[in-house]
Amino acid sequence: MRLGRRHRLLILLAAVLLLTGVAVGATLHAAGRATEKDRARSDGPPVRSGTVTLDAPGRSVFRNMAWGPHRDEISSVADSDPSGPRTASGVRCLRFHTAAGTGVCLQSVRGGLREAYRAVVLDARLREVRRYDLAGIPSRARVSPDGQTVAWTVFVSGDSYAGTAFSTRTSVLDVRSGAIDRNLEDYRVVVDGRPHKAADINVWGVTFADDTRFYATVATGGRTYLALGDRSARTLRTLHGNVECPSLSPDGTRIAYKKRVQGASSDAPWRLYVLDLRTLRETATAERRSVDDQAVWRDARTLVYSLPGNYGSDLWTVPADGSGTASRAMTAALAPAFTGRR
Structure with a gap:
C-alpha cells in the first residue's frame, strides 16, 4: 500500500x-x-601537581583517592593540616609504603591481553631504583625502618582474605644487593614449636623489626598465626594465633593486627587489636567496624587504617591502648606513611 x-x-x-x-x-x-x-x-580535597619527596619533614605521603586526574598518585600533605591542599607526584601505585627515604610501589601495567603488575623500588625523589614483575594482584607492601629492605604480597589466586579460597606470594628484597627471597613459603616453618610442612601454607603481611627480623601472618590448616621471620636462618616461627596483617609499633614492643571475631559477618570478620609481644596480652581497640587493612602506627599511641568511603577509602585513627574513639583523619586516601617513622 x-x-x-x-x-x-x-x-x-x-x-x-x-x-x-x-x-x-x-x-x-x-x-x-x-x-x-x-x-x-x-x-573533595584540593589536589595539585608538584614535587613530592619521601624524606620531607612534617608531611605525610599516601595514595590519593580523590576523583580527578591525580587519582591513585602518591601525594603528600602537611601533618598539621591533613584536610588541606595535597601535592600529587604523578607516580601511580595500587599499594605503597615508605621509610627512611625508600619507597615501594606496586603498580598496574596496562596493555596486552591481560593486566599485569610490577613492584618498583623508589628513592626519596620517587625515581625508580629497581623493578620486578609480580605474579598476581598487589595486596600488601612494607619497607624496613632503615629503608634497606622491602617486602610485598600479592594474590596469585582469589582476591580477598575474607574467605579461604585464596593463595598469596610474599617476597622480601635487599635494596642494596638486589638479593630477593621470592616466596617466603620456601622458608622452614615452625608451628607451635614443631617443624611444619604442608601444601596449604600461605604467608602475607610482612612488618619489619630490622633488615633481618620481621613479623608476618602464616596460615595453614585453617588457622592464622603471627610468625617471627628470620632472613638469615630462613625460618618462620609462630608466636600467637588468630593474627592477620601485623604492624610493629615504633618501639618494637607491640603488634597491631586484624583479628577474626566470633559472631561477625563472614564478609567483614575482623576487628582491630593490639598484642603485647612480651606478655602476649591482647587489647581490642575502640574501632568496632571490620578493618581489612594492615594498620600503620602514626606514633607510639595512635593507629591509622583505611575504611570504605565515598571515594573508595578514607583514613581513620584510633588509640592503640583501647581507649577513646575512632575518628576520621583524612578523606579519599589510602596507604599512608609518615616521614621518619615506621
Whole structure:
C-alpha cells in the first residue's frame, strides 16, 4: 500500500520527535552524572601537581583517592593540616609504603591481553631504583625502618582474605644487593614449636623489626598465626594465633593486627587489636567496624587504617591502648606513611 505525501510527513515528524526526545534524555542523564562527579570533585580535597619527596619533614605521603586526574598518585600533605591542599607526584601505585627515604610501589601495567603488575623500588625523589614483575594482584607492601629492605604480597589466586579460597606470594628484597627471597613459603616453618610442612601454607603481611627480623601472618590448616621471620636462618616461627596483617609499633614492643571475631559477618570478620609481644596480652581497640587493612602506627599511641568511603577509602585513627574513639583523619586516601617513622 502506497502512503500519501501527508502520511509520510507525519511519520517523518514523529520519528524526528522521538529521536529528539531520546537525545534530550541522554543529554540530561549525562549532565546529571557529570554534575554528581563534579560535585564529588568540588567537595573533595584540593589536589595539585608538584614535587613530592619521601624524606620531607612534617608531611605525610599516601595514595590519593580523590576523583580527578591525580587519582591513585602518591601525594603528600602537611601533618598539621591533613584536610588541606595535597601535592600529587604523578607516580601511580595500587599499594605503597615508605621509610627512611625508600619507597615501594606496586603498580598496574596496562596493555596486552591481560593486566599485569610490577613492584618498583623508589628513592626519596620517587625515581625508580629497581623493578620486578609480580605474579598476581598487589595486596600488601612494607619497607624496613632503615629503608634497606622491602617486602610485598600479592594474590596469585582469589582476591580477598575474607574467605579461604585464596593463595598469596610474599617476597622480601635487599635494596642494596638486589638479593630477593621470592616466596617466603620456601622458608622452614615452625608451628607451635614443631617443624611444619604442608601444601596449604600461605604467608602475607610482612612488618619489619630490622633488615633481618620481621613479623608476618602464616596460615595453614585453617588457622592464622603471627610468625617471627628470620632472613638469615630462613625460618618462620609462630608466636600467637588468630593474627592477620601485623604492624610493629615504633618501639618494637607491640603488634597491631586484624583479628577474626566470633559472631561477625563472614564478609567483614575482623576487628582491630593490639598484642603485647612480651606478655602476649591482647587489647581490642575502640574501632568496632571490620578493618581489612594492615594498620600503620602514626606514633607510639595512635593507629591509622583505611575504611570504605565515598571515594573508595578514607583514613581513620584510633588509640592503640583501647581507649577513646575512632575518628576520621583524612578523606579519599589510602596507604599512608609518615616521614621518619615506621
